[in-house]
Amino acid sequence: xxxxxxxxxxxxxxxxxxxxxxxxxxxxxxxxxxxxxxxxxxxxxxxxxxxxxxxxxxxxxxxxxxxxxxxxxxxxxxxxxxxxxxxxxxxxxxxxxxxxxxxxxxxxxxxxxxxxxxxxxxxxxxxxxxxxxxxxxxxxxxxxxxxxxxxxxxxxxxxxxxxxxxxxxxxxxxxxxxxxxxxxxxxxxxxxxxxxxxxxxxxxxxxxxxxxxxxxxxxxxxxxxxxxxxxxxxxxxxxxxxxxxxxxxxxxxxxxxxxxxxxxxxxxxxxxxxxxxxxxxxxxxxxxxxxxxxxxxxxxxxxxxxxxxxxxxxxxxxxxxxxxxxxxxxxxxxxxxxxxxxxxxxxxxxxxxxxxxxxxxxxxxxxxxxxxxxxxxxxxxxxxxxxxxxxxxxxxxxxxxxxx
Numbered sequence: 001x002x003x004x005x006x007x008x009x010x011x012x013x014x015x016x017x018x019x020x021x022x023x024x025x026x027x028x029x030x031x032x033x034x035x036x037x038x039x040x041x042x043x044x045x046x047x048x049x050x051x052x053x054x055x056x057x058x059x060x061x062x063x064x065x066x067x068x069x070x071x072x073x074x075x076x077x078x079x080x081x082x083x084x085x086x087x088x089x090x091x092x093x094x095x096x097x098x099x100x101x102x103x104x105x106x107x108x109x110x111x112x113x114x115x116x117x118x119x120x121x122x123x124x125x126x127x128x129x130x131x132x133x134x135x136x137x138x139x140x141x142x143x144x145x146x147x148x149x150x151x152x153x154x155x156x157x158x159x160x161x162x163x164x165x166x167x168x169x170x171x172x173x174x175x176x177x178x179x180x181x182x183x184x185x186x187x188x189x190x191x192x193x194x195x196x197x198x199x200x201x202x203x204x205x206x207x208x209x210x211x212x213x214x215x216x217x218x219x220x221x222x223x224x225x226x227x228x229x230x231x232x233x234x235x236x237x238x239x240x241x242x243x244x245x246x247x248x249x250x251x252x253x254x255x256x257x258x259x260x261x262x263x264x265x266x267x268x269x270x271x272x273x274x275x276x277x278x279x280x281x282x283x284x285x286x287x288x289x290x291x292x293x294x295x296x297x298x299x300x301x302x303x304x305x306x307x308x309x310x311x312x313x314x315x316x317x318x319x320x321x322x323x324x325x326x327x328x329x330x331x332x333x334x335x336x337x338x339x340x341x342x343x344x345x346x347x348x349x350x351x352x353x354x355x356x357x358x359x360x361x362x363x364x365x366x367x368x369x370x371x372x373x374x375x376x377x378x379x380x381x382x383x384x385x386x387x388x389x390x391x392x393x394x395x396x397x398x399x400x401x402x403x404x
Contacts, residue, residue: 055086058085094110109122134150154262217246310393324342
């Protein structure tokens with residue numbers, strides 16, 4: 001075969017090629033685009049359903065409240081946390097929070113729910129009336145959840161008394177007014193046989209203001225106002241010890257009031273007057289013996305001379321007499337002993353409280369001398385103050401009596 005014949009054969013092949021569509025057979029469409037179209041349609045349908053379907057509330061939950069604090073661990077209220085279980089999308093909206101005590105709503109507020117949760121901080125002073133159990137109710141879209149809170153920071157009484165006490169730091173005896181808030185605690189609702197005791201942190205709170213009034217026998221009343229925190233700070237007791245100090249001898253009256261900012265203004269325990277309402281006590285500070293000039297050794301039949309000095313710290317007080325017991329607790333060389341001899345030195349009004357006294361011993365030995373000074377602090381002879389309100393100051397001296 002020559003070259004020309006070959007070319008003619010190839011051209012003949014091309015003439016027999018034909019298009020499938022022209023022959024009447026259908027064109028095949030790829031599967032991928034069809035699936036994509038279906039998926040887009042489903043996504044758009046779901047998105048439309050999500051957009052146009054309102055959020056729903058399936059269940060409302062409320063957690064037990066917890067106490068919250070500010071500076072210095074000072075508690076001031078509670079925090080309540082709420083949660084919502086919703087439908088296909090999270091819930092945003094407002095719910096109603098009510099606090100109920102003794103069958104009455106004592107506090108209400110609206111709580112914002114954002115993405116299925118919310119919380120509220122409530123001051124004690126916004127809902128507490130007295131110690132007891134408070135029901136807490138949260139309502140949203142017809143659903144309700146409840147919990148409770150036990151209030152235990154409300155004193156029911158404010159007792160006052162007066163005692164003659166020794167100051168630990170100075171060692172001096174002084175009159176003290178004692179102010180003591182008293183608490184009555186509620187029963188645990190989960191254990192009726194158990195009392196819920198208040199946390200000691202409440203005993204020294206900024207939210208308790210203590211007002212006191214001391215009226216002296218002369219002059220204007222003295223008023224003070226401090227919080228329990230300022231009296232106690234980080235201590236754990238309720239009592240407050242206040243010194244009753246005055247320049248004048250006589251009757252002092254004392255009263256107190258507690259203002260409790262932990263409770264609502266309408267609470268019957270917002271202000272507590274002291275019990276008794278007023279306490280009247282007689283106050284007389286002890287006279288004070290000064291330096292005493294005295295010998296330590298004298299001879300038999302030689303006079304032992306003493307110079308006594310004393311003052312009365314009360315502005316309207318004065319020294320009334322000295323009593324000198326020359327043979328107090330005597331130890332002598334005389335087997336028969338000696339008879340105690342008391343010398344009284346009365347000081348007239350306006351007279352000097354510095355006096356000189358003397359005594360002569362007839363027997364050798366060492367003698368203990370008791371010296372007592374008195375002031376005008378008795379109310380009267382028929383109605384003296386109790387023993388604690390001393391009007392005396394005493395001391396002991398020792399003198400040795402020799403032959404030479």
